[in-house]
Amino acid sequence: MTQEQAIRDQVAQDYAKAVLRPGAAPSSSSCCGVDACCQPEQKGVAVKSAGYSADELASLPEDAVVNSFGCGNPTAFTNVKKGDVVLDLGSGAGIDILLAAKKVGPTGRAIGIDMTDKMIAKANENIANSGLDNVEVRKGIIENMPIEDASVDWVISNCVINLSPEKTKVFKEIARVLKPGGQVLVSDLVVEDLPESVRNDPRLYSCCVSGAINETQYLQGLRDAGLEDVEVVDRFVYNSEQLKAFLASEILEENTSSCCGSDSASGGLSAEQASAMASDLEGKIWSANFSARKP
Numbered sequence: 526m527t528q529e530q531a532i533r534d535q536v537a538q539d540y541a542k543a544v545l546r547p548g549a550a551p552s553s554s555s556c557c558g559v560d561a562c563c564q565p566e567q568k569g570v571a572v573k574s575a576g577y578s579a580d581e582l583a584s585l586p587e588d589a590v591v592n593s594f595g596c597g598n599p600t601a602f603t604n605v606k607k608g609d610v611v612l613d614l615g616s617g618a619g620i621d622i623l624l625a626a627k628k629v630g631p632t633g634r635a636i637g638i639d640m641t642d643k644m645i646a647k648a649n650e651n652i653a654n655s656g657l658d659n660v661e662v663r664k665g666i667i668e669n670m671p672i673e674d675a676s677v678d679w680v681i682s683n684c685v686i687n688l689s690p691e692k693t694k695v696f697k698e699i700a701r702v703l704k705p706g707g708q709v710l711v712s713d714l715v716v717e718d719l720p721e722s723v724r725n726d727p728r729l730y731s732c733c734v735s736g737a738i739n740e741t742q743y744l745q746g747l748r749d750a751g752l753e754d755v756e757v758v759d760r761f762v763y764n765s766e767q768l769k770a771f772l773a774s775e776i777l778e779e780n781t782s783s784c785c786g787s788d789s790a791s792g793g794l795s796a797e798q799a800s801a802m803a804s805d806l807e808g809k810i811w812s813a814n815f816s817a818r819k820p
């Protein structure tokens with residue numbers, strides 16, 4: 526097995542554990558910065574802080590909201606129109622494909638890609654409960670998308686590309702599947718001057734920290750793939766309290782559904798380690814929204 530595949534397998538295993546069991550408390554399921562915005566036990570509030578409006582959240586199955594692991598609201602930054610085809614990379618439990626499906630209406634289509642069977646099963650439950658029939662999830666990896674060339678109007682993604690061990694392939698695949706004139710809107714965690722100790726900490730990969738790149742690398746990756754009008758359209762920088770809440774909720778819980786490595790062989794962090802790490806990371810990690818267009 527390649528090292529890249531081993532990383533994907535670990536990420537899939539961590540996200541499979543993170544999917545809530547029916548009736549489980551939502552506090553144990555946070556990933557990828559959503560809870561960095563809020564109290565860890567207030568999942569609903571946390572998701573709103575990721576940029577979703579109350580109306581958007583109220584329109585979705587509750588399970589799609591509590592199993593949201595994003596760090597932004599990509600469709601809020603798009604002008605997705607009726608009839609468009611929207612592709613969501615790493616669609617998880619489906620929050621953004623459901624929102625996109627409502628925006629594109631019955632003449633459009635929202636397609637998600639995810640590699641984690643439990644996430645796909647949860648998304649399919651949420652799709653069934655939504656009553657929408659213009660939305661689907663395909664099993665696959667975003668480095669080799671199960672999508673035809675030049676077939677989508679929008680590529681969106683919410684806190685996923687940082688998890689890819691082969692980001693250049695992801696950027697190339699985005700360019701391949703977009704129609705000419707098609708657009709990209711990606712929300713993701715980015716980092717600057719990440720300490721080597723954090724970069725090399727395997728417990729911090731699945732929670733979207735260790736694998737994250739900086740804004741310059743992100744913008745260049747999109748440009749190198751042949752996309753144009755590449756820019757950052759919005760940022761949310763986490764303060765140390767938010768980072769502490771994020772790391773504590775992610776890493777400290779043993780034997781729970783946290784996706785941040787606590788169940789891995791490397792074990793979890795102590796409260797003191799999480800607090801020190803939060804101070805080290807202040808100003809070095811934020812959520813950014815990137816936009817781009819295929820010529």
Ligand SMILES: C[S@@+](CC[C@H](N)C(=O)[O-])C[C@H]1O[C@@H](n2cnc3c(N)ncnc32)[C@H](O)[C@@H]1O
Nearest residue numbers: 557593594595615616617639640641666667683
């Ligand atoms: C942080 S969660 C985000 C889920 C969703 N976008 C949201 O906002 O709730 C990451 C998701 O991406 C999926 N994922 C991570 N790496 C992937 C890859 N290389 N290919 C396909 N799916 C991937 C995981 O299975 C997981 O469902």
